[in-house]
Amino acid sequence: QQQVKQSPQSLIVQKGGISIINCAYENTAFDYFPWYQQFPGKGPALLIAIRPDVSEKKEGRFTISFNKSAKQFSLHIMDSQPGDSATYFCAASPLAGGTSYGKLTFGQGTILTVHP
Amino acid sequence: ETGVTQSPTHLIKTRGQQVTLRCSSQSGHNTVSWYQQALGQGPQFIFQYYREEENGRGNFPPRFSGLQFPNYSSELNVNALELDDSALYLCASSRAHARANEQFFGPGTRLTVL
Secondary structure (H helix, E strand, C coil): CCCEEEECCEEEEECCCCEEEEEEECCCCEEEEEEEEECCCCCCEEEEEECCCCCEEEECCEEEEEECCCCEEEEEECCCCHHHCEEEEEEEEECCCCCCCCCCEECCCEEEEEEC | CCCCEEECCEEEECCCCCEEEEEECCCCCCEEEEEEECCCCCCEEEEEEECCEEEEECCCCCCEEEEECCCCCEEEEECCCCHHHCEEEEEEEECCCCCCCCCEECCCEEEEEC
16 A cells, blocks of 8 residues: 556657656545656766645646646656656655654656657 | 765675665655665565564665664665675655655665675
8 A cells, every 4th residue: 555656667758758757545544646867877866746635736847747636746847857867756655643744755757768 | 954864885795794874764754665676687675664663674684684773874784795785776755644655765885795
């Protein structure tokens, strides 16, 4: 019940295209859903995050769509650029104050390649 | 604002040895979490430290232990190293009781066990 399932495993997009990565979860105690971007040899960098009280959050070219009833959320990267080529991880964290607060459960990752 | 730093960058050990990894949290942050990231996988939560005490633990054996110091820096200790312990070890800092569990990661320590 703690798993977060991420798809696709890898994604190839042309420059200017839209990249879409999907995640699904089972644990209804999850209350915070961040996306991380990781370049080779680096630690994950927080990209954008959402809480279940909204269905969409946009920051620049990055948008999170959240479907609470389906327990799914996705990352959309508009106007994808070669510099966006990296591994993307979705994650989820339970409610504040719970015994598992602070524990991020990560998806398996998506390797995004944006061709020029 | 100083980000999360980790040392050393790389480390090579042999099976059965012990290792200590270090982390300095981002300024203003009082909570440190440790994660293990195997090659090609997402990070796995090891444990979290707040107020110098362990505050939650993932599915890792007791030979994984940690410390947090009054300045909020932290250490991860692994005893009796096994080949499967080879991974990138990530430290993340955050503010306790913040509305959102925003965790900021350091660059990691790459541990190789031979």
